[in-house]
Amino acid sequence: MRCCVIGGAGFLGSHLVSALRSTGRDVLVIGRSDRDAVALPPGVAYLQGDIQNRVFIGGALQGVDELVDLAYSSVPKTSFENPVQDIVDNLPGSVALFDVASGLNLRKMVFVSSGGTVYGEALQLPVAETHPTNPISPYGITKLALEKYAQVYHRMRQLPVLCVRPSNPYGERQKPYVGQGFIATAMASMLSGQEIRVFGQQGTVRDYIYVEDVAQALVCALDQGLPGESYNIGSSIGRSNLEVLNEISRVALASGIQPKIMHVEPRSFDVAANILDVEKLRLLCGWQPKTGFAEGIARTWAWYGRNRGRP
Amino acid sequence: MRCCVIGGAGFLGSHLVSALRSTGRDVLVIGRSDRDAVALPPGVAYLQGDIQNRVFIGGALQGVDELVDLAYSSVPKTSFENPVQDIVDNLPGSVALFDVASGLNLRKMVFVSSGGTVYGEALQLPVAETHPTNPISPYGITKLALEKYAQVYHRMRQLPVLCVRPSNPYGERQKPYVGQGFIATAMASMLSGQEIRVFGQQGTVRDYIYVEDVAQALVCALDQGLPGESYNIGSSIGRSNLEVLNEISRVALASGIQPKIMHVEPRSFDVAANILDVEKLRLLCGWQPKTGFAEGIARTWAWYGRNRGRP
Numbered sequence: 001m002r003c004c005v006i007g008g009a010g011f012l013g014s015h016l017v018s019a020l021r022s023t024g025r026d027v028l029v030i031g032r033s034d035r036d037a038v039a040l041p042p043g044v045a046y047l048q049g050d051i052q053n054r055v056f057i058g059g060a061l062q063g064v065d066e067l068v069d070l071a072y073s074s075v076p077k078t079s080f081e082n083p084v085q086d087i088v089d090n091l092p093g094s095v096a097l098f099d100v101a102s103g104l105n106l107r108k109m110v111f112v113s114s115g116g117t118v119y120g121e122a123l124q125l126p127v128a129e130t131h132p133t134n135p136i137s138p139y140g141i142t143k144l145a146l147e148k149y150a151q152v153y154h155r156m157r158q159l160p161v162l163c164v165r166p167s168n169p170y171g172e173r174q175k176p177y178v179g180q181g182f183i184a185t186a187m188a189s190m191l192s193g194q195e196i197r198v199f200g201q202q203g204t205v206r207d208y209i210y211v212e213d214v215a216q217a218l219v220c221a222l223d224q225g226l227p228g229e230s231y232n233i234g235s236s237i238g239r240s241n242l243e244v245l246n247e248i249s250r251v252a253l254a255s256g257i258q259p260k261i262m263h264v265e266p267r268s269f270d271v272a273a274n275i276l277d278v279e280k281l282r283l284l285c286g287w288q289p290k291t292g293f294a295e296g297i298a299r300t301w302a303w304y305g306r307n308r309g310r311p
Numbered sequence: 312m313r314c315c316v317i318g319g320a321g322f323l324g325s326h327l328v329s330a331l332r333s334t335g336r337d338v339l340v341i342g343r344s345d346r347d348a349v350a351l352p353p354g355v356a357y358l359q360g361d362i363q364n365r366v367f368i369g370g371a372l373q374g375v376d377e378l379v380d381l382a383y384s385s386v387p388k389t390s391f392e393n394p395v396q397d398i399v400d401n402l403p404g405s406v407a408l409f410d411v412a413s414g415l416n417l418r419k420m421v422f423v424s425s426g427g428t429v430y431g432e433a434l435q436l437p438v439a440e441t442h443p444t445n446p447i448s449p450y451g452i453t454k455l456a457l458e459k460y461a462q463v464y465h466r467m468r469q470l471p472v473l474c475v476r477p478s479n480p481y482g483e484r485q486k487p488y489v490g491q492g493f494i495a496t497a498m499a500s501m502l503s504g505q506e507i508r509v510f511g512q513q514g515t516v517r518d519y520i521y522v523e524d525v526a527q528a529l530v531c532a533l534d535q536g537l538p539g540e541s542y543n544i545g546s547s548i549g550r551s552n553l554e555v556l557n558e559i560s561r562v563a564l565a566s567g568i569q570p571k572i573m574h575v576e577p578r579s580f581d582v583a584a585n586i587l588d589v590e591k592l593r594l595l596c597g598w599q600p601k602t603g604f605a606e607g608i609a610r611t612w613a614w615y616g617r618n619r620g621r622p
Contacts, residue, residue, distance in 0.1 A: 080467070083406050083410070083460070084403045084406055084407055084410075087398070087402045087403055087406065088399075088403060091398045091402065092395045092398055092399060095394050095395055095398065095449075096395055099394070099395075132443075133444075134459070134462060135459055135463070136462075136463060136466060136467075137463065138406075138460070138463060140459075141456055141459040141460060141463065142456075144456070144459065145452055145453075145455070145456040148445070148446055148451075148452040148455065149394070149449070149452060151445060151447075152446070152447060152448065152449060152452065155447060155579070156391070156447075156579060156580060268466070268467060269467060
C-alpha cells in the first residue's frame with residue numbers, strides 16, 4: 001500500500017508519516033521546500049513540487065493508493081492580514097488536486113480540515129460534526145469551502161474522499177511564533193525568557209490534543225472512514241490558556257524556569273471556547289486519545305528543552 | 312441616496328435598477344462590458360471596469376451610500392466544467408470588494424447569493440434559511456463561501472452587509488441557452504422550433520419567481536434587512552419542468568406554436584426539488600411576491616415574442 005502525504009514534512013505531517021510507516025505502508029511525501037526532506041524518517045520518499053502544477057502532481061501520484069492532503073499556506077492570523085492571498089494560495093491548488101485525484105484509482109483520500117475554525121462560535125459544547133458551520137476567519141472559510149469541494153467530488157466523480165477536523169494539536173516539532181500553536185509559542189517563550197501573552201483573564205478555551213494521537217486518528221480515518229463524511233479529532237476536554245500555562249509551569253519550574261505572563265485585551269477574532277465531540281470517530285473505529293495532557297506536555301517540554309526553543 | 316449596483320446591466324440587475332429608480336434613488340451601475348450601458352434606463356450612471364482592480368473600485372464607490380453585488384461570472388453548469396476558473400473569477404474580486412466596502416461609510420450592502428444552490432439536497436421542503444448548506448455544485452460552494460466572507464466582514468470590520476438567496480427568477484430579458492434559466496431557454500426554443508429537453512419524466516421541481524418580485528425583495532432587503540443575516544427570496548411554490556411547460560404551452564398555443572418536448576436522462580448534479588420558505592423576509596418587511604405564475608409567464612412570453620427568442 002503506497003500512501004502519499006502532501007505537506008508531510010510539516011509538524012502534523014511528520015508525525016503522520018511515522019504512524020503510517022509503522023503500519024507497513026510505503027510513504028511518499030510531497031512538499032514545497034527542498035530542505036524539508038532532511039526531517040523525514042528513513043525509507044520515506046520525498047518529492048519537491050507545486051501541487052498547483054497539474055503535470056507534476058499527475059505524475060507524482062501515479063501508483064499511489066492513498067492520499068492525505070494537509071498542505072496549507074496560511075493560518076487564521078495570516079488569513080486576516082490577506083484574505084485574497086489565502087484564497088489564491090489554497091483553493092485552486094486543492095481543488096485541482098481533487099480533480100486529478102478523481103481520475104486515479106485511489107482506495108481513499110483524506111482532506112485535513114480544521115475543527116478549530118470551521119464551526120465558529122459554538123452554540124453548544126462539545127461541538128459535534130452536525131453543528132452549524134459559521135467560520136469567523138477567512139482561514140476557516142477556505143477550509144470549509146474545501147470540505148464542500150470534497151463532498152462534490154465524492155458525489156460527482158466518485159472520489160473516495162473524507163474530511164477530518166482536528167482541534168488544536170500540540171507536540172514535538174510544532175513551530176512557535178507563527179500565529180497558531182499556543183503551547184509551542186508558550187514553551188519557546190519561556191525557554192527564551194520572553195513574556196507569554198494571554199488574551200483576557202483566562203484566555204480562550206481550546207481542545208488541545210497530542211499530535212501523535214491526531215496521527216493515529218488520521219490512520220483510522222484512512223483505514224475505515226466513510227467517503228463523503230467529516231470526522232472531528234480532539235480530546236473533548238476544554239482548557240483555558242491559564243490552565244495550559246499552569247501545566248507547563250510545573251515542568252518549567254522543575255527546570256528552574258519561571259514563566260512570565262502578560263494579560264492583554266481579548267481579540268475579536270477568537271471564539272471564546274472550542275471543544276470537539278469525537279464520538280463519531282470513536283464509534284467508527286474505536287479511536288480515542290491515549291496521551292494524557294500532563295504526559296504530552298512533559299514530552300513536548302523535553303523536546304523544546306533539547307532544541308532550546310528553536311525547532 | 313446613491314445606490315451602486317455591481318452587475319446592474321444583467322438580467323436581474325436591470326430590473327433591480329428600475330425598482331431602485333422608482334424609489335427615487337440615484338443609481339450607479341458598474342459592469343464589465345462597454346455595451347451594457349445601452350440597456351439601462353435613462354438617468355442611470357454607468358461605469359465600465361473590473362472589480363478586481365482596487366484602485367478603480369475604490370474610486371468608483373466614493374460617495375456611494377448603498378451597494379448591491381450581483382456580478383458573477385459563472386453559472387452552476389460552467390462551474391462544473393472549470394471549478395478552478397469559478398474560484399479565480401469570483402472569489403478574489405468579491406472578497407476585495409468586501410474589503411474596500413468596509414473602509415467606506417456605507418448605509419447598507421447586499422450580496423446576492425443563490426437560494427437554488429447553497430442548500431443542496433433538501434432535507435425538508437420548503438427550505439428555510441436555517442437549513443444545512445451542502446451545495447452540490449462548485450457554483451454553490453463559491454456563493455456559500457462569499458456569504459461566509461460577508462459574515463466575517465460584518466463581524467470584524469462592521470460592514471453592514473446582508474445576503475439574499477433568490478430561488479429561480481424568470482422574466483423579460485433573461486438570456487436563454489446559458490445553462491440556467493429553464494423558462495427563458497424553453498421559450499426561446501419554442502419560438503425557434505427547437506426541442507425542449509426535460510431531464511427525467513417530470514424534470515426537476517424548482518421555485519420560479521417573477522424577476523420584478525425579486526427586484527422588490529432586494530429593495531426591501533436594502534431598506535430593512537439586518538446586517539449579518541441571510542434572506543430567502545422565492546415564491547414558496549414548487550413546479551416541475553413539465554408543469555412549467557404546460558403553462559407556457561397555453562400561451563404558445565394561442566400564438567399557434569406547438570412545443571416539442573424531449574425527455575432525456577436525469578443529471579446527477581441537479582437536486583430533485585428546491586422550494587424556499589420566505590417567512591423571514593415577509594416578517595421583516597411585509598414583502599411577498601405579487602405576480603402570479605400565469606401572469607408572469609404571459610408577460611415573459613410576450614417579451615420573447617417581440618424579441619423573437621433572441622434577447
